[in-house]
Amino acid sequence: MSARQRRRRWLMALAALVAGGAGLTALFTGVLDRAENASVDARFEVRGAQKPSKDVVVVAVDDRTLLGLKSSWPLPRADQARFVDELRRYDPKLIAYDVQLTEASKDPEADEALYEAVSRARPVVLATTSVLPGGKTTIFGGDEVVRDAGAFPGNGFFPVASGGVIRRLPFSTLGLDSFAVVAARAAREGLKPERDAFRDGGAWIDFAGGNRTVPRYEWLDVLRGRVPRDALKDKIVVVGVTADTEQDIHPTSARGNDFMPGAELQANAIATVLGDVPLRGVPRWLEVALVLALALLAPLAMLRLRVTRTLALSLAALALYLVLTQLAFDSGEILPVAAPVLGLVVGAAGASTVEYVTEVRERRRLRGVFARFVPGPVVDAVVAQADEESGLAGVELEATVLFSDLRGFTTFAEHQSAATVIEVLNAYLSEMSDALLEAGGTIVAYMGDGIMAVFGAPVPDETHADRALAAARDMTGARLERFNAWLRERGLTEDGFRMGVGLNSGSVMSGTVGSAQRMEYTTVGDTTNVAARLEGMTKAIGTSILLSETTHDLLSDAGELRDVGEVEVRGRAAPMRVWSN
Template sequence: MGKKWLQPLAAGLVIMLVAIYCYTVSANGLFYFIENPLQDNMRKAKTLDERQPDDRIKIVKIDQHSLDAIGKFPWDRAVYAQVIEKLEQSGAAAIGIDVVMAEPSKNSADDLALADVLAKYHNVILPVQFNYPPKQQVGDLIPEKIDYPSPTLSANPKQMAHINVFVDKDGKARKLPLGLPDEKGQYVPAFSVALANLMLNDGDKVIRNEANGQWMRGSAAIPADGRNQVTTEFYTKPRQQMDAETGYETLSFVDVLESAKPLPLQGAIVLVGPYVTGMLDEYPTPVSAVKMFGIEIHANMIQTLLEGKYYREAGKPAGIGIILLVSLAAMYIFNRFKGRTALLFFIGLFVLYGVVWIVLYMVCSWLAPLVYPQFALAAVYIWSIVSHYLDERKERNRVTGIFGRFVSKSVVDELLQSGEEVKLGGSRKDITLIFVDIRGFTPMSERLEPEQVIQVLNEYLDVCTKAIFKFSGTLDKFIGDGVMAMFGAPIAYDDHPEMAVRAAIEMKSQANLLEQKLIEKYGIGVKFGLGINSGPAVVGNIGSEALRLDYTAIGDTVNLAARLESNAKPGQILISEHTYARVKDLFAIEPVGEIKVKGKELPVMVYEVIGNLS
């Protein structure tokens, strides 16, 4: 594995660990406020056929109509005994009373009447209420108090089941605990479990395997979580939003109590419980903004158990495996690709995982984590963007540093901001060329050691380079002990002749200082000879596009500048008449006269720059 993989791999592993932490930090994960609503929306997508309530489940409502007819709650327990008798005579297979009766009645005759009915009919289930401290985590399952049916009712333990409904962090009831441990560690089954078992065959009953703690429906394992909770399938919405054809059949408590003949309840599971907001037995659910009565939640859970259909949530190991897989795939892809390609991969993977998640949900009823893998995917993608940007900035700085050795920083910045591509070929531009050569270099090199020659040469070339860059010129190349530079390219300047002459004067001035230094040190000094010409030239990249490009200028203008330099005496700055015409009013210039240069049929007029105007 190359070193270039180390940084993205390290960053990807950190992101992966963060995603796993967010997923495992609690039962619902750190992003439950996003994950849970997304899952809820999928659960709402069920069709009416898929959400068909079981017509064997009936609800006897303790509603406002019953309260108005019977009187203020709580009622005498003899009233429940009478209703149970009516339901048994109507052929009910199981009856659940969702009204806590933990204290003895003031009238012992009422308790005795209900006790007689419970002893007579073993298919009646009474509620057990587990009370937990307000700030305790539900997962601890250490009850502060347990409200059993009053001993005066003489209920058989097999006729008792808990009615607790737990809510998630967002306050919604999505699961029901199949059983809760009592003070002795013995599990009290859920109200829905006890009632469903009265309907199921012996081979299909819901039981807890004491050996491994697994809840089973017959031979099939129920996908309960670590808190013995199973996800409830909601076949109905809160009764306030359902019509008679799509909800569980309901009867008013007082109507059952006053019925003169058997009701059509043969083989039914009948739940009796509060159906009034004021009785404080309602909870938010994933299927509706309107709260659902506890008795309705129990009815939905009973149907879930009867049908044996559950939403299986991916266990933490499976969820972690998915996050690892998505993170590793993202690390590989986004380190390999960047720009638009990486964006397309990101969108594709993001959508693909969402589609796979939906398919798993719809086909397999399997709830895989959604937000956490996509969080890892997005985080790795964002990191890749930042990483590639930093790499490009680093490369840009490197290239800028290299390019900055040839042109001034202002020229580099302007070129980078222009965004123009470097390509083979050139264009015709009006520029000014300077050729500089060191006079007396050969005799000096004969007297000095090679190391000293290189040192002196570097100091002279440094003087030239600084002067060129000071006036926004471009260093074309070093030619042995000479220098070629251009002004007006690659960035065009209208005053490039002036800039070139000022750079030449700067070179001459600094060269004089350097010469004094060398005379003192080595007893020998050298001077510059400079030639300057202005005019049109072809400027661009010349060479091999694949291997090496050389940014330079070619043409007669270049040749003449080189010829002027070769004719310049030590310490002399010669300019052509083309340059003279543009700067004659800016500097002290004297005519030299016409000279014959190589490559020209006719002599050319030459001028010498003495210096700046005083």
């Protein structure tokens, strides 16, 4: 494994660690509770309305009731007493009276009448939100009086979550069990709600639907005997105010935070307890496992896949997980959403960032490698083709290979200082490199004063032969003259130098070779070998440029070239026909 691969893996591990840490932090600190609650609301919305409990109904003091009684809330205790007596005749299983009775009215006789009516209607659960230390209440003057009446006190309080929305039901508050818990327990003998279901802020209320999903009847109709007896018989009847003037309405998880009157809210809570709290969170260890699984997905996938596929996989995992959470919700399990999704997003962003940084770094490295010998317009195409691990993959291309040599330079260098030799060599190579690059060639290597270049690789070009000949003519013509003039100005030579250039066209193997620490571009094959041989023959033939028949046949205009005839080329069995400039 290369150092770059190791570094990339360490960075991916860091991205996974950050993603997992972000998800677990959100999970354990509750920093994303608002988003988590919103996800639960969305799951209620997707699930839609359910069939309400057949055991619970609501009798409402609505605006029509107040108008019919020509009264306002709170109704006189005497009217309430008559109502309780009338409701008792329907033979309900339990009356859950969601009306505050903690203070005496101005009519003691009416208070006594209501107390007696409650005693006759037993069992009755009475709601209050005024609780004394130790869970005691002042309903009817005190808990002993309530017990004597065969009634039970219950705390009508609901915790309000983010956005003022009511979503959960506590088992007890301030030492007094919740109104819904007490009502469910009183209505069903032997029912013992599990306290564990109420952990972490309370039990999730399993809302059957939005407002008016629970069957509702009017107080006035019950008082006047206009409700069918079967509608209330053997039912838990929740009695409360729904009149708009009283504004006892609350946003809930049901149907887009639909506002729901307190009585129906209590009815849903009672049905939840009767149903053994059907909506429950999963164990903490499973929540942690889900967070880590999604957080690690992208960093692990990025070790094998490209960015686009990893992001596509992450999006698919997100969609699949959201579907899973909805299916689990429909089955009664609430899987976390906010923390796992945060882990997934941070993991995908972190892995993409790592990949981008390492990719950019690698692209810059490859650009640095190729920019030395590839024309500027070709660099981007070359880098785009390059593989991030092994550089430019080996391919077979039709190209023209050029070899050049500066004749007499070795002898010249023997009589010069090292600084002068390097200065002269750099001036020569700069001049010739410009000629090659301007013609569209790729410089493969510098070999002292020799240059190897290729045209038509690594990016294919059908005009490679024409470009190679143009570069050779420029090198041996104007470029060489300018270089020799520069030497004469410095008094380094009188005669100047001559050059030899060999060109050959054919199939070459093109690609990068080397290690992760050092990589170079090259072309190999018989075409390359012949070009080198032709360059070496230029001096003996007495020409500056020598090109093979294969190069000649590819030229668009070969009119100015001289046919040298067939020559013996070292390393080849048959003679080769060549041309000179």
